[in-house]
Amino acid sequence: MRVAPERPSIDPAGIKVTGLWKIFGPRAERVLAGEDRNLDPEELRRRTGCTAAVRDVSFEVRPGEMFVVMGLSGSGKSTLVRCLTRLVEPTAGEISIGGEDVVRASPAQLRELRRHRVSMVFQHFGLLPHRRVIDNVAYGLEIQGKPKAARRERARQILALVGLDGHADSYPDQLSGGMQQRVGLARALAVDPEVMLFDEPFSALDPLIRRDMQAEVVRLHREVGKTMVFITHDLSEALKLGERIAIMRAGAIVQLGTPEELVGAPADDYVADFVRDVPRSEVLSLRWICRDPEPGESLEGPELPAHTVIKDAVPVAAASAQPIRVVDGEKLVGVVDRVDILGSLAPAPAVPEKAPA
Amino acid sequence: MSLQATAAPAAVRLPRWLVPAGVAALFVAAYLVFKGTGTLPHDKEAPQFLAITDLREWIDANRNSSPVFLYFVNYIRIYVGELYTALYVALTSLGWPGLIGVMGGLGWLAGGWRVGLAAVAGFGSFAVLGLWDESVLTLTLVVAAVLLSLLVGMPLGVWAGRSPRLRRLVTPALDVMQIMPTFAYLAPLVLFFQIGPIAGIVATMIYSIPPAIRITALAIEQVSPTAVEASASLGATRWQTLRKVYLPLGRSTMALAVNQTIMMALSMVVIAALIAAPGLGDIIIRGLSRAQVGIMLPAGIAIVVMAVVLDRITMAAARRGPHDRIGRARLLGAAAPAVLGLAGTAVLPAQYPEDWSVRFVTQVNEAVRWAETNWYPVTAFVKDVTSAVLLNPLEGLLTSAPWWLVAAAVLTVGWWAGGVRPALTALGCLLAIALLGVWEHAMSTLSMVLVAVVFTLAAGLLLGVAAARRPRFSAVQRPILDAAQTMPSFVYLLPALALFESTKFTAIFASVIYSIPPVVRLVEDGIRGVPETVVEAATAAGSTPRQLLWKVQLPMARRAIMLAANQGIVMTLAMVVIGGMVGAGALGYDVITGFSQRSDFGMGFAAGVATVLLGVMLDRITTARRSS
Amino acid sequence: MRMRLLAGFLVLGMSVAGCGGAKVDTAPQTGAPTAGSAPASSAAGTVKIAINPWVGYEASANVVAYLLKNELGYQVEMPELKEQVAWEGFETGTVDVIIENWGHEDLKKKFIEEKKVAVEAGSTGNKGVIGWYVPKWMADKYPDITDWKNLNKYADLFKTSESGDKGALLFGDPSYVSNEEALIKNLKLNFKVVTGGSEAALIKSAQQAQEQKKPLLFYFWDPHWLFSKIELVRVKLPPYTPGCDADPKKVACDYPELDLDKIVSKKFADTGGKAYELVKNFSWTNEDQNQVALDINNGTDPQEAAKKWIEANPAKWQAWIPK
CATH class of the missing domain: 1.10.3720.10 (MetI-like)
Structure with a gap:
């Protein structure tokens, strides 16, 4: 599912976040400067009346990457994504998008950034009910001051891209939730940004529609190749979409890694608890369960690359009495037999394992 | 509640009513002992009034020399005056058929032909009533x-x-x-x-x-x-x-x-x-x-x-x-009456002909006279009984009690009903009223407000509960309430005056009918607002409709009912003051006197301020305490 | 409210005005833009006659208005204004004419002498006097009641639900000339002023009092048509001497007999032309006024009542019409 950009329309930009803090409350600066910042959230609120929504977060998003931030409600993920374009003003930290210093941008520079480089899709769509779909999609272009004919033309193209041809003249409240979010998506795409931010875009949708929309995003990511930051509270969504996933808890990132790394090697009990119910066989590759061949064990079995997902190895293992040889290129990494595979289908162990080196 | 809190630590648990009853007894005793002392009788020539009157004279004399007027107030006068003249010229230049047509067009544009028709009929009626110029x-x-x-x-x-x-x-x-x-x-x-x-x-x-x-x-x-x-x-x-x-x-x-x-x-x-x-x-x-x-x-x-x-x-x-969107059909529809009306202006006489209007002054006067003479026993009875049983005793009580006793009572009630801060605000208002020199009249007005509120709440609760329980009754009542709430307060004086001539009771009657609609509405909405599930649960437990009302719906609608009481009191006060024009005397009359007698301007001004203070006081006391 | 602007204010805008400030100019200034009470549709010939709230006044005003309209071709506006408010109207431009003025020496001093916005326009021919009255039957039954010294003796008779434990002295419109509070206080009467709120309330109460033999002590005045319908007896207060009512707080004497007169705004006197002449010439007797007033009180439209008198008395009014 993870796809490299094939046809980037413009050069996607990377994002670099360093030491980002966001503290809500009357004396945010003072809290940040003092020792209070290390208090746990409950204690902090009691003592200072402040809430630290984002605490010392650092990460990097590669150009063209699909980066997922996952966390439960209140973990600060929505605040984090809003800090990226200063819809929420960060208290401290550095943010750079495509090399541009966001934190120190003037209001005009910031507007330019929002108008041309970064756009956002919202959980509750945020469509304007008094405008037709086409004018909703063209809204960003209108803000930029593009002439009407040009922006409508562009909006039509984008509507076709998200599969909404024929709905251009409808009003948002005449569309289903899924279609409304397609409009939201189209609006974000219409300005042809380098970076797209998604704030839980599908959590208000029915499960079936959510699945379609996820597929849609994957397709778009492949086709337009934007850098995407995707916020979600849904682990399976995160695993499905994310090239890398950051798990947030109480404002901080507790683990950042590929889906395999999270499932295979949770950094702490919190993450482990999260991923416990994930069907490991669908996420982990053979690399995670292969072992050194035991003395005398047959090495005549079929050969599979190490990044093969366990699930896909099942039929091979079933068809062969010999253990499967797991290879990385020419090099033998290890072997797995039916017992190993069966064992991996069981729920995750309570004690985290060590990730392979 | 606060009073109970102070009583709570006592070892023997006292009955809940004991503290309030004791406090009440204390007040009664204090009244009996101190009655007639510490009253603040009304003096038309109080120094406060004279000072304000002098201020007015000073302002009149300096209207064209004080910078506040030269550079600020007079500009407002000029611009507002210009606006007024311009609007008047614009409206009158449409002519009466034109204005009727344009209003019809606006109505059509906003809400379709029905509203357009209503606008034409409505504005047409001004001409028919012979009140075109006044209406414009x-x-x-x-x-x-x-x-x-x-x-x-x-x-x-x-x-x-x-x-x-x-x-x-x-x-x-x-x-x-x-x-x-x-x-x-x-x-x-x-x-x-x-x-x-x-x-x-x-x-x-x-x-x-x-x-x-x-x-x-x-x-x-x-x-x-x-x-x-x-x-x-x-x-x-x-x-x-x-x-x-x-x-x-x-x-x-x-x-x-x-x-x-x-x-x-x-x-x-x-x-x-x-x-x-x-x-x-x-x-x-x-x-x-x-x-x-x-x-x-x-x-x-x-x-x-x-x-x-x-x-x-x-x-x-x-x-x-x-x-x-406004469709083309509606646009055309809206244009039709406007164009028609403007065309009418060109053709029809500039002044609406007097013999086209319907006049019924004499008939109405005769009908009112008939009602006065024939219903006199009933209306006089209602009026006299209310005055004798409720109004005069209450007024006597409030005006003969020492001012500090009234203040203490307000403080206590305020504290009990709203907590410390509202109580202090209320007390502050009351003391300010005393300082303004309108104590006696404020107490008169207060007594009228209290009597009116009793009637208002009784009727409002009754009608509100009835409407909440019988949808059909509600369906009949709603449009009446709607109409009542769009009626300007002055209009309520009419039926009151027709029935009761000029007395205090007239003002009370007017304020009751004026403030019933919002009370009814709030009560009905409050009872309807009780969650369906709660009502279902109570019904399932075998409550009779009466039990449901008393034990579930009314207690749960308490906030709405408190709000209704608050609204009722504020509106009643507004109307009782206006009732000064129909015999209510007291503050409202002082205000009117202030406008009509130059030498009493100060008294009228003070009375006006006092009505505000009285309003704030009553509002603070009756604003339901935030649920903690 | 009629306001005049500093000349050219609107043309020159705030810059000029910023230097001089805006005055609410009251000096006559022909042709100045008006922001008047009812911006006149045909400004040239509109006369604004204030209507004070008693029917005799209305009678005089309507007769004059009728003649202005039908004989001289003026438009007439008749804003409903209380006495003192009407005087203020001279200053603000709301009022051109007060057709029946009851004394008001203080206002004359202020608006005529000091502010110079009004001028006297002669007598109406009516003699006016205010007083306290009781119905005839009371004077018959209690002959000594007509002297104020005996009022306290009968105070109990006059108690009502509005007056509590004192006798009621019924008063009319709050705007009327009134010494009642001071009189009660200074003559130490056990009475309370109860306000009927209008002339109509006074009339109604007086009629009821006579018909139903109810006790009533009330404020009233002559000329009034009511005297031709029922008999009323005036209560003697300490006699009026010039100056005894100088301090409103210390008044302890009866009202003086007044020569009712007409007051017009300075501007109207200067520029009112024939209309002003007519107003100045207007003068009639108490009987004339009572005829018209009675008709109005009986429900005749005031214009109709005026017309009736005018048709019946051409000789009288033709003398008023300026040549």
């Missing part, structure tokens, strides 16, 4: 005041909607403005703007500005934050977001703000006749001073009709969906 004058005043209100109020509202800090700042001010009885606005304006339509417009504007600010702020606040964020995320400037998101999305709520502003303005503009603002109010005053309902009734009808038409038009505009 009233309309001019309303339009001028509303335009100014919106001009100031809407930007403030937008600002307040986006800035919680400003909102916190203006909310208390608006709260006070909304409980201020209409009368209280007049005296200060006379001070600065003298009498006449300009003072009337400014008074009306001030009176009608709270909904313009408040509802606009609400409209802005209600705009989906995601839509705003989405707009910001696309790089919209503040101005772009305001113009393309806030204003269109808040439009229908803002139309409601316009609606409310108009309704308030219409109600005030009539009262502004007391400071020589022309129009329909003038006719009402004329009728009042001749005690002829026949003179007042056509003007009363015209005011109500104007209220209904303007309400329909603006409500229709408010009800339009976010993306309803």
Whole structure:
């Protein structure tokens, strides 16, 4: 599912976040400067009346990457994504998008950034009910001051891209939730940004529609190749979409890694608890369960690359009495037999394992 | 509650009623001992009054030399005057058929042919009633005041909607403005703007500005934050977001703000006749001073009709969906009556011919006389019994009790009902009333308010409960309540005066019928607001309808009922004060005297301020304590 | 409210105004833009006659208005204004004419002498006097009641639900000339002023009092048509001497007999032309006024009542019409 950009329309930009803090409350600066910042959230609120929504977060998003931030409600993920374009003003930290210093941008520079480089899709769509779909999609272009004919033309193209041809003249409240979010998506795409931010875009949708929309995003990511930051509270969504996933808890990132790394090697009990119910066989590759061949064990079995997902190895293992040889290129990494595979289908162990080196 | 809290630590658990009863007994004893001492009798020549009168004389003398007037107040007068003249010229130059047609067109545009027809019929009725000129004058005043209100109020509202800090700042001010009885606005304006339509417009504007600010702020606040964020995320400037998101999305709520502003303005503009603002109010005053309902009734009808038409038009505009467009058919439809009307102006006589109008002054006067003579035993009985049993004893009690005892009672009741802060505010208001030198009259007014409130709440609860329990009754009652709530307060004096002549009871009767509608509505909504599941659970447990009402619905609707009581009291006060014109005496009469006798201006002014203080006091005491 | 602007204010805008400030100019200034009470549709010939709230006044005003309209072709506005408010109207431009003025020496001093916005326009021919009255039957039954010294003796008779434990002295419109509070206080009467609120309330109570033999002490005045319908007896207060009512707080004497007169705004006197002449010439007797007033009180439209008198008395009014 993870796809490299094939046809980037413009050069996607990377994002670099360093030491980002966001503290809500009357004396945010003072809290940040003092020792209070290390208090746990409950204690902090009691003592200072402040809430630290984002605490010392650092990460990097590669150009063209699909980066997922996952966390439960209140973990600060929505605040984090809003800090990226200063819809929420960060208290401290550095943010750079495509090399541009966001934190120190003037209001005009910031507007330019929002108008041309970064756009956002919202959980509750945020469509304007008094405008037709086409004018909703063209809204960003209108803000930029593009002439009407040009922006409508562009909006039509984008509507076709998200599969909404024929709905251009409808009003948002005449569309289903899924279609409304397609409009939201189209609006974000219409300005042809380098970076797209998604704030839980599908959590208000029915499960079936959510699945379609996820597929849609994957397709778009492949086709337009934007850098995407995707916020979600849904682990399976995160695993499905994310090239890398950051798990947030109480404002901080507790683990950042590929889906395999999270499932295979949770950094702490919190993450482990999260991923416990994930069907490991669908996420982990053979690399995670292969072992050194035991003395005398047959090495005549079929050969599979190490990044093969366990699930896909099942039929091979079933068809062969010999253990499967797991290879990385020419090099033998290890072997797995039916017992190993069966064992991996069981729920995750309570004690985290060590990730392979 | 606080009293019980102090009693709680006692080892022996006292009955709940003991403390209140003990306190009450204490007050009774204190009254009996100190009765007649420490009273503050009314003195028309009190130094406070004279000082204010002198101030007015000074202002009159310095109107053209003091910089405050030269550079500020007089400019307002000039600009408001220009606006008024321009509007009047514009409205009259349409001619009577033209104005009727244009209103019809506006109605059609806003709400289709029905509303258009209502507007034509409504404005046509002004001509038929023989009140065309007066109606146009009233309309001019309303339009001028509303335009100014919106001009100031809407930007403030937008600002307040986006800035919680400003909102916190203006909310208390608006709260006070909304409980201020209409009368209280007049005296200060006379001070600065003298009498006449300009003072009337400014008074009306001030009176009608709270909904313009408040509802606009609400409209802005209600705009989906995601839509705003989405707009910001696309790089919209503040101005772009305001113009393309806030204003269109808040439009229908803002139309409601316009609606409310108009309704308030219409109600005030009539009262502004007391400071020589022309129009329909003038006719009402004329009728009042001749005690002829026949003179007042056509003007009363015209005011109500104007209220209904303007309400329909603006409500229709408010009800339009976010993306309803005005179709070509409607545009053409709307143009038709306007064009027709303007064509009529060219053809028909410039003045509406007098013999085309219907006059029924004499008939109404005779009908009223008939009612007076034939119902006299009943109305006199009601009036005398109320006066003898409730009003006079209560007034006697309040005016003969020492002022400090009344203050202590207010403090206690305030504390018990609202907590420490409301109690202290109430006490402060009361002491200020004493300092203003209008204590005795304030106590008279208070006694009338209390009596009226008893009737209002009894009737309001009864009707509200009945409506909540019987949908069919509610369906009949609702439109009546709607109409009643669009009626300007002055109109309520008519039936009261027709039935009871000029007495205190007349004012009480008028305030009761004036304040019943909102009470009924709040009670009904409160009872209906009890969650279905709770009612179901209680029914499932085998409650009879009566048990359901007493044990579930009424207790759960307590907040709504408290709010109803609060509203009832505030409205009653406003009307009791206006009732000064129909024999209520006391503060309202002082205010009127202040306008009509130059030497009593100070007394009227003080009385006006006192009504505000009384309003704040009653409001604080009855504002339900925040659930903690 | 009629306001005049500093000349050219609107043309020159705030810059000029910023230097001089805006005056609410009251000096006559022909042709100045008006922001008047009812911006006149045909400004040239509109006369604004204030209507004070009693029917005799209305009678005089309507007769004059009728003649202005039908004989001289003026438009007439008749704003309903209380006495003192009407005087203020001279200053603000709301009022051109007060057709029946009851004394008001203080206002004359202020608006005529000091502010110079009004001028006297001669007598109406009516003699006016205010007083306290009781119905005839009371004077018959209690002959000594007509002297104020004996009022306290009968105070109990006059108690009502509005006056509590004191006797009621019924008063009319709050705007009327009134020494009642001071009189009660200074003559130490056990009475309370109860306000009927209007002339109509006074009339109704007086009629009921006579018909139903109810006790009533009330404020009233002559000329009034009511005297031709029922007999009323005036209560003697300490006699009026010039100056005894100088201090409103210390008044302890009866009302003086007044020569009722007409007051017009300075501007109207200067520019009112024939209309002003007519107003100045207007003068009639108490009987004339009572005829018209009675008709109005009986429900006749005031215009009709005026017309009736005018048709019946051409000789009288033709003398008023300026040549």
